[in-house]
Amino acid sequence: xxxxxxxxxxxxxxxxxxxxxxxxxxxxxxxxxxxxxxxxxxxxxxxxxxxxxxxxxxxxxxxxxxxxxxxxxxxxxxxxxxxxxxxxxxxxxxxxx
Numbered sequence: 001x002x003x004x005x006x007x008x009x010x011x012x013x014x015x016x017x018x019x020x021x022x023x024x025x026x027x028x029x030x031x032x033x034x035x036x037x038x039x040x041x042x043x044x045x046x047x048x049x050x051x052x053x054x055x056x057x058x059x060x061x062x063x064x065x066x067x068x069x070x071x072x073x074x075x076x077x078x079x080x081x082x083x084x085x086x087x088x089x090x091x092x093x094x095x096x097x
Contacts, residue, residue, distance in 0.1 A: 014041050014057050040064075 006021040011034040022030050037060060044056035051059075 013037055014053050 005023050007024065007027070008019050008021050009027060009030060010017050010019055011030060012018075013034065020030055040060045040063065041053070041056045044051070044059045045053070048056070048059075
């Protein structure tokens with residue numbers, strides 16, 4: 001990706017504007033993320049009205065990080081299970097000979 005391919009878009013998260021360099025293909029993804037993040041921050045603000053906006057942003061960050069890692073570990077577990085099944089299959093074939 002070359003610098004010429006990038007454009008700067010301004011996104012607003014929790015009322016603060018951030019410039020982000022994206023490719024034309026990433027523009028829509030970033031806009032969708034902006035909407036999704038702000039929605040989650042607003043949900044936390046309604047759920048925890050005594051918390052300030054930064055707390056809600058951090059809770060949103062923790063939620064996304066947790067979900068991402070949970071997915072990663074789930075994929076790892078599936079891969080390990082598949083490998084164990086392959087080993088069992090090989091061992092069963094070896095038992096027959």
